[in-house]
Each structure stands twice: as C-alpha cells, then as structure tokens.
Amino acid sequence: MDNYNNYNSFSGSGGGGFMPGETNSPSGGKAGDRDNKTLRPVTVKQVADASQPYPEANYQIDGADVANVLFVGQVRNISSQSTNITYKIDDGTGEVEVKKWVDSATADSMDTDEGKAPADGKSEVELNGYARVFGAIKSFGNKRYIGAHSVRPLTNINELHCHILEATAVHLFFTRGPPGGPGAGANAATGDAVMGGADEYGAGQNRALMSMSPLAKKIYNLLKTDPQDETGLHMQQIASKLNLPATDVARAGEELLGAGVIFSTMDEQTWAILEY
Amino acid sequence: MSLQTPRILPAHLNAFHPSSSGPRSTHTVRILGTVTALRGDTATIACGTNGDVTLILKPDSHLQMGKLVEVVGKVADLEGGQGLGIRVLGTTDWGNPADCDYKIYEQVVEATHRFKSIFYDAE
Numbered sequence: 001m002d003n004y005n006n007y008n009s010f011s012g013s014g015g016g017g018f019m020p021g022e023t024n025s026p027s028g029g030k031a032g033d034r035d036n037k038t039l040r041p042v043t044v045k046q047v048a049d050a051s052q053p054y055p056e057a058n059y060q061i062d063g064a065d066v067a068n069v070l071f072v073g074q075v076r077n078i079s080s081q082s083t084n085i086t087y088k089i090d091d092g093t094g095e096v097e098v099k100k101w102v103d104s105a106t107a108d109s110m111d112t113d114e115g116k117a118p119a120d121g122k123s124e125v126e127l128n129g130y131a132r133v134f135g136a137i138k139s140f141g142n143k144r145y146i147g148a149h150s151v152r153p154l155t156n157i158n159e160l161h162c163h164i165l166e167a168t169a170v171h172l173f174f175t176r177g178p179p180g181g182p183g184a185g186a187n188a189a190t191g192d193a194v195m196g197g198a199d200e201y202g203a204g205q206n207r208a209l210m211s212m213s214p215l216a217k218k219i220y221n222l223l224k225t226d227p228q229d230e231t232g233l234h235m236q237q238i239a240s241k242l243n244l245p246a247t248d249v250a251r252a253g254e255e256l257l258g259a260g261v262i263f264s265t266m267d268e269q270t271w272a273i274l275e276y
Numbered sequence: 277m278s279l280q281t282p283r284i285l286p287a288h289l290n291a292f293h294p295s296s297s298g299p300r301s302t303h304t305v306r307i308l309g310t311v312t313a314l315r316g317d318t319a320t321i322a323c324g325t326n327g328d329v330t331l332i333l334k335p336d337s338h339l340q341m342g343k344l345v346e347v348v349g350k351v352a353d354l355e356g357g358q359g360l361g362i363r364v365l366g367t368t369d370w371g372n373p374a375d376c377d378y379k380i381y382e383q384v385v386e387a388t389h390r391f392k393s394i395f396y397d398a399e
Contacts, residue, residue, distance in 0.1 A: 128366070
C-alpha cells in the first residue's frame, strides 16, 4: 500500500509538474524544425563553425537557423557497421563525419533489384571520390557529425564548383542581404552582423522581398525607379514596360500586395510602393 | 582543426609558400589543371589560361596525359631554383578537360579568397 501511495503521489504532483515543462520545450523546438524546411548549401568549415545559442537548440550558420545542410566533398574513409555507414568527408575547408543509417528495406531491394540500387548509392560512393551529402547537423558528446539522408557520388566537376559558389552566395545572402538591394552596401559596412537590428525601414521591406519571386522583385524595382505620379503604375503599363504577359504581372503583383510592400491606388490594378 | 586545402591558381603559389609573410597555418593547397607533360618524378599541368604548374610527384602518383586532375599538395621550391611548384599529396582524376568549364573554377578560386571566412582560417 505504501508503495502504491508513493507511486501515486509521484505521478500526481512530481510527474504532473514535470510534464508541461518537458513537453513545452521539445515541442517548441520541433515546431521550429517543422517550419524550417530549408536545405542550405554549405562548406564543411561552416558546419564546424555552426553555433548553438543554447544546448539542444537548432544550429545556426550566419545567424540563421539551419535544418538541413547540403555539401560536396571527398570521401576520406568509409566504415560500414551493421546499422550505419560512417563516411569521413573532406571538402578542402575541413573534415566532418557523416553517418548514414542503413535502411534494411533498401538494403534488401538492392540485393534483389539492381535497377533501383542507385537511389541508395551505398555501393557507388568510392574512397577518395567525391560525394554529395544531404543531412542534418547532429552532435554526440562533443563531437559534431552529419545525420545523412542521402550520400551519393558526384562525377561532374562543374557540380562541385557550382556548389561552392552556391554556398558562397547563400552565405553572402545571410550576411549582407539580397543581391542588388539597397541594403547590400549598408549591411556590408556592419560586417557579419546578420539581419539583426534593422537600421532602416528599407531593410525591412528588403527582407520581405527576399523570399519573393524574381518577377515580383523586378516589378518592385520598376515601381521604385520608373518616373510616375503618386498613383503609381497600372498593371498594363508594367506589363508593357517589362514586356511580360499581364497574367504574370498580376500574379507577381498579388505577391507584392500580400506582403504589403506595394498598395493599390486608383483601382485594383494600379500599384505604388508603400513607403513607411 | 582539420586540414584545410584552399583552391588556388598558379598566381597564388607565392602567397602559400612557407616563406611568405605571416605564420600561415596551411601551405597545402588544391589546384586544378590538365596534365601536359610527364617526366618521371615531375609533371606539368596547365591551368586554363592561367599558366602552368610543375608537380613533384609521389612514387605512387598515377597521372595520365591529357586528363584533368585536381591536385592536393604542398607549395615547395623546385630543384635548381626553377621557382615554385607543388609537392603532390594526392590527385583526383576528373577525366576529360572538355567536361569542365575552367571559368567556373576561376570564380571558385576568387570566391574562396574573397570570402575566406567560410573556406579557411587565414592565420
């Protein structure tokens, strides 16, 4: 009976008090994971330099949360275990361990169905050959590694070079803002202080623009630079100036209206930049 | 810190030579070129329109004439005061040079050194 009571009180108060705290933080973190579906091209050095604001938090590179990373490097070691294959990947900026869990279902199909084998890539990644890795940054103890979703061989050198340039472009995007934007010069002056304290409203609009389609950005720039009166430009005018179908312009306009960077003036189809 | 091997062009050899100013942590570099001459223990690669580099080979280096190779090696002095070359640590065969747009590689090298914080530690 005593035992039973003890158990009861434990689960009643101790357990009850514990539960909310427990569920809040991990689910909070998970929610962030779910919202952040980005797959970021990086260098191994960026993985090594990635910071964690607090233990168990998402890793950050250039001040932005990273969910999944993508990189290319040479395979320096392959060690096959029963549950996983561990690769050591060197991309010239550093080395990192990559763990790919062995999926028994795929392993089986590989034995029987050779046609589907390349999807796993297990047999094709060669020692000292190049591989493209896609996975999440994990840590075990003090050691950082990549929990890989996919490790596949890379044979075209242009893909390697393209990746490096892509990683650089994304790094610059996060440290200096989008290319060509007014913020590009201003933010560069503040160094790598990322996206933090917005120094001007223009930067805020810029940030809204960052995630938009190229066409939307084009229209925004036209509205910004083209001489016009306070009523702005009509959709048809924009379409003829940019030499684009009106339907495309309308769609991109919706995007800009939705983000609140432009507003309609005379009628639904006449837009001007919303300055605030 | 693990080994870092910045990608370079022939023009950068001086900057990565052990005698160059500053206690640079790495003299190990990567370079890309087409094999144009094999002379037993040395070889020459042509780096697009950026000139040639002499390689000091390892006994087990397997280079083939006319192939595009990526070389990882240390910047070193050539025998007889013939300038700088690279002592090979490893090579990767990339096959036909026509399959690689060398202009992209030049941009990669440019980006590597201009935005070095994501590629290598300067000191």
